[in-house]
Amino acid sequence: MSNAYNRPDQLSPELRRRVLDTARRLGYPGPDPVARSLRTRKAGAVGLLLTENLSYAFRDPAAIGFLEGLALACEDAGTGLLLVPANPEREDVASVHRAGVDGFVVYSVPDDDPHLAAVLERPVPTVVCDQPDLGTVDRVGIDDRGAMYELAKHLISLGHRRVGVVCMRLARDRNDGFVTPDRQHAAHFHVQRNRLTGLAEAFSEAGVDWSQVPVVERFDHNMASGASGAAQVLDRDPQVTALICTSDVLALGALTEAARRGLRVPHDITVTGFDGIRAGEEAGLTTVRQPVLEKGRAAGKLLLDASERTRPRSVNLATELIVGKTSAAPRGGAEERWFGP
Amino acid sequence: MSNAYNRPDQLSPELRRRVLDTARRLGYPGPDPVARSLRTRKAGAVGLLLTENLSYAFRDPAAIGFLEGLALACEDAGTGLLLVPANPEREDVASVHRAGVDGFVVYSVPDDDPHLAAVLERPVPTVVCDQPDLGTVDRVGIDDRGAMYELAKHLISLGHRRVGVVCMRLARDRNDGFVTPDRQHAAHFHVQRNRLTGLAEAFSEAGVDWSQVPVVERFDHNMASGASGAAQVLDRDPQVTALICTSDVLALGALTEAARRGLRVPHDITVTGFDGIRAGEEAGLTTVRQPVLEKGRAAGKLLLDASERTRPRSVNLATELIVGKTSAAPRGGAEERWFGP
DNA sequence: AATTGGTTCTGAACCGTTACGGTCCTTTCA
């Protein structure tokens, strides 16, 4: 029976026809995919674990790019891509246990997320992305710390010393407001933690007391958050010459807030982002471009690569500093400070 | 064993602990989801069949919105969402047969697509979206014909009689160029066919010979296609007073082409779209807004709704004509024609 | 002491497929 469908070479055309005929007559709908999966021990799909309410991911251009790359890799391999529902509110891990998949990709979840733990317990290959290197599973990501360090160096060379930061959420609990150095250091989102670390290193080296730098956190990731975060920084210290945002989406929001206050960018204030999304490009945003699509594709390739795994692999993709039209020397500040005390 | 994991009430805590202990000691990774699915006849996932190379969908704002809505509905129900790889080039239907799902959502595929046929043969509930009503499965969509008819009426009332159209692809074969009335009528993409029909009806009623209206088709759906499509129309008939595009993305491309030619919108030429995407809103595009997110959510709800199905349901969502800044009376044309011969 | 009722535990059947090995029949060659 099975042969009639999948192994035409194992039987005569005549018998095959007869089998298929009676199958149709009996209303047999073809081999059951689940039973097949059980027998062959192949689900034909990979699971994707996302941090957010699934729907949130579809609002974030970077996440969409990642998804696209991953989907591309899956399509190439003829594998399905299962979006695993992992509502961060409910600690309900059952969805991870129920997922019939040959492997998992985990994208940017907090490192203490119970869903992540549940994935790691499953006896299937896993690739984590934008996560700390666990040493036990494959990883793909970028050098967030290094990239942000480079961006900071750029700002420092322009003369910026008094800066403010708007970042995405740092942990599972909501904290829309200023961030203590402790919280920065203990952040559960690998990406955000490293970007902040890169900033802190560069500015500390330039003689700035990082603990005095206003860092504002926003739980929701959208332009409105960027705007209100920028407002909060500017309210605290109107003298900042640069607003460093840890994503382009936040930076675009910061730009609108700057405009609302009548601040000209970059003349009155410098604004930077991170990611290199399309809308940022159009706005001429100074940012770090990261290959989000490639990241997704790399994750998929790593997972689907059938070759024998010896030990976990770790892939770092290259980033590129994009100097746009939103960064410049602070007004009358560069030289002063350059030759200053 | 199974009880220890799923029915804590069926056995004493003591035994449960013992079972779980030895399970851990033996390295048992928990119940296998595939075997569970086979036995319970529930896969815990719904399949999504998309027309395009999977990755293309992630470039189309309308598709993303749909995906978001569908993901939302799935998340609510705790169900997974499986993206089924359906490469339109290969006629390989195996991926549909392999998908272990409890149901399918089919989004905007050509009505003669073999993948669609394969889905319909599977003995699981199905919801088609932006597809013709098959009468045998649930459907969700909008009144494309009516909405476009209304948009056309708006243009006609402004005085437009000499118009051109840029539409998305009409069939599986690539045809980047003008479209015969025959091809319009026989289009395999339900949505595009109906939008064109709506236009043809409205303009025919206004006394325009539709067979003389230049209609240009583009296979790829992006702004560049919109621009080149607009160019092709304008090259054929530089006198057209309005460019009607069957999607906002195409319309945005048309806007850039108009700008490139030094045509002021809407003074020199009117441009309209369809969908109501964000970027169009920002451009002040005259368009039809359709609730893409709601469409996805409705499709998911319909599919996951456990209530007894009596007969296939058909849901039509409301659309809204958005009159933006890209439509106006043709230059010196409205009155002339209004009182004209 | 026997019956009843209730709970905890055990074992077997089943879900639908694929892999494997064995039987049977036909063909080929010594």
Add this chain to the structure above:
DNA sequence: TGAAAGGACCGTAACGGTTCAGAACCAATT
């Protein structure tokens, strides 16, 4: 003509759970 070889076909045993019937056990009631 007989043996060997090969192809076509068929039956059966897993795969790893869930479910359900009934056994075993214990306590309470008659």
